[in-house]
Amino acid sequence: MSLTRALIIIPTYNEIDNVENIVRAVLEQEKNTPEVQLSVLIVDDNSPDGTASVVKRLQEDPIFGPERIHLLSRPGKLGLGTAYVEGFRYGLSHTFDYIFEMDADFSHDPEEIPNFLREIKLYDVVLGSRYITGANVANWPLRRLLLSYYANKYARIVTGLKVYDTTGGFKCFRREVLAAIDLNSIHSNGYAFQIEMNFRAWRKKFRIKEIPIVFVDRRAGTSKMNKSIVREAVLLVWKLKLKTISGEL
Numbered sequence: 001m002s003l004t005r006a007l008i009i010i011p012t013y014n015e016i017d018n019v020e021n022i023v024r025a026v027l028e029q030e031k032n033t034p035e036v037q038l039s040v041l042i043v044d045d046n047s048p049d050g051t052a053s054v055v056k057r058l059q060e061d062p063i064f065g066p067e068r069i070h071l072l073s074r075p076g077k078l079g080l081g082t083a084y085v086e087g088f089r090y091g092l093s094h095t096f097d098y099i100f101e102m103d104a105d106f107s108h109d110p111e112e113i114p115n116f117l118r119e120i121k122l123y124d125v126v127l128g129s130r131y132i133t134g135a136n137v138a139n140w141p142l143r144r145l146l147l148s149y150y151a152n153k154y155a156r157i158v159t160g161l162k163v164y165d166t167t168g169g170f171k172c173f174r175r176e177v178l179a180a181i182d183l184n185s186i187h188s189n190g191y192a193f194q195i196e197m198n199f200r201a202w203r204k205k206f207r208i209k210e211i212p213i214v215f216v217d218r219r220a221g222t223s224k225m226n227k228s229i230v231r232e233a234v235l236l237v238w239k240l241k242l243k244t245i246s247g248e249l
Contacts, residue, residue, distance in 0.1 A: 004036045006098040006117065006172075007070075009087035011080055012042055015104040016049040023058055023069060025110040026102070032114045036098070041070040041090055043083040081193035085186055088178045100172045108170040112213055116172040124177050124206035127163060127198065128170035134212030151191065151233065158237040159244075161199050164210060167191040167233065177206050191233035199240050203249050 008026050012019055023040050030038045044052040052073050059066040072086055084101055091099040098120055102108050112128060119126045130137050131152060137145055148167065155166040171194075181200045188196045202208060243249040
C-alpha cells in the first residue's frame with residue numbers, strides 16, 4: 001500500500017519572523033497523522049527580509065531536508081492567488097494526494113491539520129470555517145470581524161455558494177479537485193481567490209465540508225489585507241454569477 005502524502009502550501013512575503021516556526025510546527029503534526037506523510041511548500045515572493053534564506057537553511061535539516069521542505073522562489077510580489085496556483089501545480093506534478101492552503105502567520109493553527117486529514121477521507125474539499133458552530137475569531141477588531149462576516153454573507157447570497165466561510169484561507173483539497181479545475185483561468189487574489197476556488201469546486205459538484213477552527217490574528221509581521229483586495233472580492237462574486245448564467249461555469 002502506497003504512502004498517502006499531503007502538501008501544505010504556505011505563501012510568504014516578509015515572514016522571516018514566522019517562517020521557521022510555522023514550518024516546524026506543521027511538520028511536527030506528523031506525529032498525530034501517522035497514516036499521512038506531511039511536506040511543506042513555501043512560495044516566497046522574493047521577500048526582502050530574507051525569508052527564502054531561512055527556508056533554504058531549513059532544507060538542510062537532517063530529519064526533514066529538501067524532500068519534506070520545498071521552496072518556490074518567485075521574482076517579486078505577484079499575489080496570493082498566483083502563489084497558490086503555482087503551489088497547486090507543484091503539488092499535482094509531484095503526485096501529492098492532499099494539498100492544503102495555509103497562512104504563515106499562525107492565524108491558522110497547525111494542530112488543526114489532523115482534523116482536516118480526518119475529514120478529507122470522506123469529502124473532496126475541507127474548509128476551516130470561522131462562522132459555524134464551534135468556531136472562534138480571536139484578536140480581531142469588531143469592525144474587521146463584521147466586515148468579514150457580512151462579506152461572506154454577501155458572497156453566499158450573490159453566488160448561491162453553500163459555504164458559510166467563503167473567504168477563509170485554511171483548507172485542504174483532494175488532488176482530483178485541483179486537477180478538475182482550470183487553474184489557467186484563475187487570476188484573482190486575496191479574498192476573491194478563496195471565493196473563486198470554493199465556487200469552482202462547488203459548481204463541479206465536489207463534496208465540501210466545513211469544520212470549525214479558531215482563527216487568531218497574526219503573531220508577528222503585518223497584515224497584507226487592503227481596500228483593493230476587498231474591492232476585488234466584491235466585484236468577483238458578480239463575475240461568477242454572470243459566468244454561471246451564461247454557462248461558462
